[in-house]
Amino acid sequence: MGRGAALSVRDAYPGLDSELGDIVYRTVEALGDYGLLCMKYEGTNIGAFQVKRHYILNARLDLLMKSTEMLTEVANQYERIDMNFPGIGLGRMKVDTVENIICGLPDNIYVWKWKPGEE
Numbered sequence: 001m002g003r004g005a006a007l008s009v010r011d012a013y014p015g016l017d018s019e020l021g022d023i024v025y026r027t028v029e030a031l032g033d034y035g036l037l038c039m040k041y042e043g044t045n046i047g048a049f050q051v052k053r054h055y056i057l058n059a060r061l062d063l064l065m066k067s068t069e070m071l072t073e074v075a076n077q078y079e080r081i082d083m084n085f086p087g088i089g090l091g092r093m094k095v096d097t098v099e100n101i102i103c104g105l106p107d108n109i110y111v112w113k114w115k116p117g118e119e
Contacts, residue, residue, distance in 0.1 A: 002055055009046070016041055020048055035061060036049040045078065047071075051087040055070035059091025061101075068101055072086040076104040 001010035001017040010017045019041065028034045037048040040118035049067045051059035064087055075081060086102070095113075102111060 004090045006017070006055070013041055013044070013046070016046065020046075024048070033066065035066040037073070038074065047081070047083070049083060049086055051091050051093075055090075059087035059093045061093075061097070064093070064098065064101055068105065071109065072105060075109055079108065081109045083109065083111055085111050089111075 001005060001020070001035070020037070023037055024032070024034055024037060027037065031053045032048065033053070034048070035050055039046055049071065051064050051067065053060075053063070061066070061091075067086070085095075085098065086094050087098050105111070
């Protein structure tokens with residue numbers, strides 16, 4: 001959680017990176033495919049939407065698809081889900097590629113895309 005949107009979340013919730021890392025390791029060990037992890041942290045629902053196996057790598061289409069399917073399956077458990085636009089920043093995927101996959105997400109999921117200069 002050292003770059004991009006993950007860094008912002010880590011900074012907002014000190015200790016989240018360690019807790020989430022422990023959950024990932026218990027679930028799939030290092031560099032495994034977990035797709036989507038949901039947890040409650042300090043009273044807030046937090047989700048980890050996997051698009052890559054290691055932060056330094058590019059996002060992968062198969063992981064984006066798996067995570068999208070898993071999110072679709074659990075979306076009805078939540079009134080509203082907000083998430084950053086996955087895979088396009090430091091994941092280096094093309095916006096059109098990602099949009100074609102996430103366009104079918106349920107209506108209670110709001111995907112946010114930050115553009116440099118918009119603060």
